[in-house]
Amino acid sequence: MAEVKLLGAWGSPFSRRVEMALKLKGVEYEYIEQDLANKSPLLLKYNPIHKKVPVLVHNGKAMAESLVILEYIDETWKSNPILPEDPYDKAMARFWAKFIDEKCMPAIWQIMWSKENEREKAIEEAIQHLKTLENELKDKKFFGGEMTRLKD
Template identity: 65%
Template sequence: MAEVQLFGLWGSFFSHRIEIALKLKGVEYEFIEEDLSNKSPLLLQYNSIHKKVPVLVHKGNPIAESRVILEYIDDTWKGHPILPENPHERANARFWAQFIDEKCRVALRNAYGCQEKEREEEATREACELLKTLENELKDRRFFGGDRIGLVDIVANFIGFWLGAIQEALEVKLFTEERFPKLYRWSEEFVNCSIIRESLPPRDKLISFMRRRYGLSS
């Protein structure tokens, strides 16, 4: 058995977060693909509460929930810090990571999942406002972590890659360079980093997956 195992799903941006962190740290790991319609006994054992991916197993000890796993990786392996050393900056990074997960991601999901026109327009407005807030936090930095990828960038991988695939699948344009020039530039910088690019799922496969997920023909 490998010392480090990652139970994940090829198309999961939550799983991809962990792959990014491990690759940035230079940690070798075994990726174990899960079938969420037929979850393995090990996954159910290692994450008995949520029964979801990702789960990191290090020396036989499981850790669940992607943001918790990211901090564990940063505490366990040195090199390429994911979180800042300064306590205030660390707290700020945690705040924006939570903002992305609990505000931006939820608003975008609502915007793309609404069936009623009026509610869709309201959800789209909210999503745009939140993305603009995130863009204002980015300012003119290359990454949220400064000159290197950090916690906020990793958690924002959904915006950096998955959002474009969803937009292409649904043939909609919410996240555009015209609306969010700085955030859009960040997404291109992020995706074109060699470590990020090497671990991304095939775009065509992801688009087909998203079309099926939203009930469209592939």
């Protein structure tokens, strides 16, 4: 059986994203909690460039960045596909995932960490990004199409 380890942090939505993908795929893995204020030698070994979570280690080979990891998981374990098969639909799913990471998440975090006099502007920015995302989803059940991805 393949050895799979996930280095993550409980408060990281990016770690949760990878955990959900592994669970959807039915992949057994060892979760190794990381203290981001005191980075472990393991984290520094497996992600020396960014020094952040998540990091997936599969049979001794490590990879970082949650969206990269999701694609790897989807291509390695074929059951219960996460991304659509159609190249255009797959590209659009990647686009919206990047939009969430680069626009929505920073705007939401800005609300939590901004000074009180800057918070209203941060809230407006977050609302605009979330409205854009909501408009894309409108009547869709899934980003990648109208069929469920999980198969018995």
